[in-house]
Amino acid sequence: MHRMRVEQLESPLSVQGKEVRHLHVLRLKPGDTLAVFDGQGLEAEARIVELAEFSATLELGEAREVAREHPQAVTLAVALLKGDKLSDVVRQATELGAARIQLLQTRYADVPDIGDNKLSRLRRVAEEAAKQSRRAVVPEVLAPVPLARLPEVSCGFVAHPGSGERLLDHLDWSAEVWLASGPEGGFSEAEIELLRSRGYRAITLGPRILRAETAPVALLGAIAATGV
Amino acid sequence: MHRMRVEQLESPLSVQGKEVRHLHVLRLKPGDTLAVFDGQGLEAEARIVELAEFSATLELGEAREVAREHPQAVTLAVALLKGDKLSDVVRQATELGAARIQLLQTRYADVPDIGDNKLSRLRRVAEEAAKQSRRAVVPEVLAPVPLARLPEVSCGFVAHPGSGERLLDHLDWSAEVWLASGPEGGFSEAEIELLRSRGYRAITLGPRILRAETAPVALLGAIAATGV
Secondary structure, eight states: OOEEEOSOOOSSEEEEHHHHHHHHHTTOOTTOEEEEEOSSSEEEEEEEEEEOSSEEEEEEOOOEEOOOSOSSOEEEEEEOOSTTHHHHHHHHHHHTTOSEEEEEEOTTOSSSOOOHHHHHHHHHHHHHHHHHTTOSOOOEEEEEEEGGGOOOOSSEEEEOTTOOOOGGGSOOOSSOEEEEEOOTTOOOHHHHHHHHHTTEEEEOOOSSOOOTTTHHHHHHHHHHTTTO | OOEEEOSOOOSSEEEEHHHHHHHHHTTOOTTOEEEEEOSSSEEEEEEEEEEOSSEEEEEEOOOEEOOOSOSSOEEEEEEOOSTTHHHHHHHHHHHTTOSEEEEEEOTTOSSSOOOHHHHHHHHHHHHHHHHHTTOSOOOEEEEEEEGGGOOOOSSEEEEOTTOOOOGGGSOOOSSOEEEEEOOTTOOOHHHHHHHHHTTEEEEOOOSSOOOTTTHHHHHHHHHHTTTO
């Protein structure tokens, strides 16, 4: 169904200008239906009642919350990073729909642990980013655990240089999705083996070297670009 | 062909430990070939000469530069953003393989123009990021032009809330790829229409609102996750 943004959801709804042109571009006719949304989190089904060259009238169904969450929870398990990099990752991961961010202690992690203050700050970053991206769900930010404490999963991925497997060939939303992302120095080979044994599939992010704060955004971006 | 990372490219190459286990996991046999790479930008074809439980010998072909560039140049046309946001976009776009970054003046852009100093700084950011990501190509960063000056393209994309079309359904590498990304306030409807008329297809990045510096990274991440 076509979707069109409108100023507000009221019924009947009169539209003019750009929106009417948009209806003509879509070759819609009186009686056709489309989805309208207000960009504030609400949408409704709309039926075209009248359609003239420069104006139209739509009859709207009940307004409902737009679904902004993935079909299954996506958890980003990310190694501890230096400075503000973790804030950047938490902010962008929240925008891109992560349901949970599990901080990880790994062999080559930039820092061994983080204090309560920093953890609280990351939680505030997630809350703020959820608001900005109009999500109703604020992702949990979970205190760091050693990599070996990650549970076994049935749909997990870890970006690994040299893998030829592709994320989207294996993403079928049959289970919760887990993404593991390493520190600047990468995961060790032993850590990759551990992740594999826990159900994480090694996948490619292309033949370039990505910084630790870019890789998780690329993974979540690839998922978002499928439209979920 | 399977790919394996090794310490260095010399022939004959003796490998032990993890790498031998990896060969067994891949169920390779003497006589089979695979690609080996050193993580420093070189790779070679390798034939397994001997394969025992804990050691193996490989015969390597000529070492060659790893291809780190997309099959066609990818240009990111991005609206001017405030503060350090453009640096972040240029840095991450470079890591993710953009060949060119065209700065854009748009109706709702955060700033009307940038000075020569800032442009030079963005070019240094691209150079540094190219080095870090081991690319041989440093993306051009082109001085801002009005959106209307963008050329007509045959394979262009613009993320647009409400579109149900997906980037990867239309990315066939038959031509150079252009990605247009708006300012914090988004493109105006007229700008979207202009982009459409120039060959840009409106595509989805999911039902959440992304910040202006996150959207281009998500688009380029989606491309990188296809392995190119």
